[in-house]
Amino acid sequence: MSDLEAFRSETRAWLEANYPPSLNEPMAEDDAPWGGRNYRPSNPDAKLWLERMGAKGWTAPMWPTQYSGGGLSADENRVLTQELTRIKARPALMSFGVWMLGPVLLEYANEEQKQKFLPPIVRGEIRWCQGYSEPGAGSDLAGLQTRCEDQGDHYLINGQKVWTSYADQADWIFCLVRTDTSKKHEGISFLLFDMKTPGVEARPIKLISGSSPFCETFFDNVKVPKDQLVGKLNGGWDIAKRLLQYERQNISAGGFGGGAGLEIEEAAKQFVGIEAGKLADTDLRTRIAAHKMDAKAFALTVRRAEAESKASRGPSAATSIIKYAAAKLNQDKCELMVEAMGTQGLGWEGEGFDPEGLKATRAWLRSKGNSIEGGTSEVNLNVVAKRVLGLLDHQ
Numbered sequence: 001m002s003d004l005e006a007f008r009s010e011t012r013a014w015l016e017a018n019y020p021p022s023l024n025e026p027m028a029e030d031d032a033p034w035g036g037r038n039y040r041p042s043n044p045d046a047k048l049w050l051e052r053m054g055a056k057g058w059t060a061p062m063w064p065t066q067y068s069g070g071g072l073s074a075d076e077n078r079v080l081t082q083e084l085t086r087i088k089a090r091p092a093l094m095s096f097g098v099w100m101l102g103p104v105l106l107e108y109a110n111e112e113q114k115q116k117f118l119p120p121i122v123r124g125e126i127r128w129c130q131g132y133s134e135p136g137a138g139s140d141l142a143g144l145q146t147r148c149e150d151q152g153d154h155y156l157i158n159g160q161k162v163w164t165s166y167a168d169q170a171d172w173i174f175c176l177v178r179t180d181t182s183k184k185h186e187g188i189s190f191l192l193f194d195m196k197t198p199g200v201e202a203r204p205i206k207l208i209s210g211s212s213p214f215c216e217t218f219f220d221n222v223k224v225p226k227d228q229l230v231g232k233l234n235g236g237w238d239i240a241k242r243l244l245q246y247e248r249q250n251i252s253a254g255g256f257g258g259g260a261g262l263e264i265e266e267a268a269k270q271f272v273g274i275e276a277g278k279l280a281d282t283d284l285r286t287r288i289a290a291h292k293m294d295a296k297a298f299a300l301t302v303r304r305a306e307a308e309s310k311a312s313r314g315p316s317a318a319t320s321i322i323k324y325a326a327a328k329l330n331q332d333k334c335e336l337m338v339e340a341m342g343t344q345g346l347g348w349e350g351e352g353f354d355p356e357g358l359k360a361t362r363a364w365l366r367s368k369g370n371s372i373e374g375g376t377s378e379v380n381l382n383v384v385a386k387r388v389l390g391l392l393d394h395q
């Protein structure tokens with residue numbers, strides 16, 4: 001038996017012994033496993049699952065074991081993913097810490113910071129939010145104005161962030177601040193701080209749906225210990241860009257990637273019907289087939305890009321290609337789904353709509369943000385033009 005086959009059978013046995021069977025029930029809509037100090041899932045076994053996966057390091061399977069990660073190779077990680085998919089396991093943890101912050105801490109943080117921050121991320125004990133965008137700095141992120149002043153024994157932060165996802169529920173923030181007003185990109189630093197620090201206030205932004213996934217986040221004379229600066233003072237822009245590459249890579253690989261053709265087919269069969277063994281609506285059938293081919297091609301491209309990034313030094317500017325394509329693919333999928341479901345796919349609430357229909361409507365509305373979050377599609381095309389294709393930058 002090869003090492004990898006042995007790893008597969010060990011993994012399978014461990015999952016059989018440790019995945020709580022009660023989690024096979026559908027997850028409640030607002031029960032996503034974000035972890036953190038206030039994580040109280042409606043099914044307590046979700047917490048048990050997080051504890052077990054976290055203790056094994058399998059919430060961050062490829063991080064080094066010295067920081068409580070799983071220490072797996074790329075091949076072992078693929079086997080783990082296959083085995084989790086085989087038993088249709090719920091994710092143990094969804095985490096900005098695992099997807100975005102941890103990878104840059106591994107690259108840029110000092111040893112003390114790695115020891116302090118990485119293990120709690122693996123165990124899902126700290127929920128992080130991302131303090132990047134500001135009212136005057138979105139696509140032009142380097143225009144950010146949140147001031148950070150050196151007060152001798154600490155930093156003092158004043159300013160405002162916006163669209164900070166889940167800031168009201170997060171424990172800590174990774175935040176871009178301006179430490180030098182005389183320079184643009186070279187005047188930015190990357191800071192970590194506790195959301196409970198006096199002077200931090202997260203105000204949820206009410207959306208038309210009634211839910212509030214984003215916040216305006218205000219900083220009023222917030223004191224931050226100096227050892228919470230990551231990397232060099234005024235050296236935050238490189239870290240910020242690197243984090244965006246990890247963000248785009250993660251969004252593309254799992255967040256709203258392709259490979260969802262089957263659900264559309266099922267919906268179409270149910271709502272449109274079958275004639276002579278084929279979907280009754282020829283035009284819809286053609287577009288679903290085209291989408292499925294795009295999704296397959298996309299999944300293969302992601303695999304190739306992952307292999308390339310592992311062979312080199314992690315993700316590159318090419319993640320912008322994948323992020324752009326992933327956003328488009330998911331928006332196409334959601335459009336097709338709603339179309340296939342007809343009026344059933346247009347409900348928000350109320351009688352006459354089943355849960356699947358309501359899910360489709362919400363997913364369709366949510367997908368509108370895909371081409372904005374993590375950098376807009378236009379901005380990603382700019383990155384591709386400049387950094388991947390090497391077209392001249394006239395600015």
Ligand SMILES: Cc1cc2nc3c(=O)[nH]c(=O)nc-3n(C[C@H](O)[C@H](O)[C@H](O)COP(=O)(O)OP(=O)(O)OC[C@H]3O[C@@H](n4cnc5c(N)ncnc54)[C@H](O)[C@@H]3O)c2cc1C
Pocket residue numbers: 129130131132133134137138139140161162163164165166369370372373374375376377378379382
């Ligand atoms: C679901 C979601 C979650 C988010 N979560 C977070 C979060 O947790 N933390 C955080 O900090 N931010 C978050 N954001 C904010 C997001 O990063 C910004 O919305 C995004 O970067 C765009 O910035 P903006 O909204 O200021 O738009 P703007 O920058 O004002 O852009 C407006 C329009 O102009 C276009 N545009 C701007 N500049 C150019 C250019 N140079 N070339 C071509 N077109 C251009 C844009 O593509 C866009 O269509 C989130 C956004 C969404 C939708």
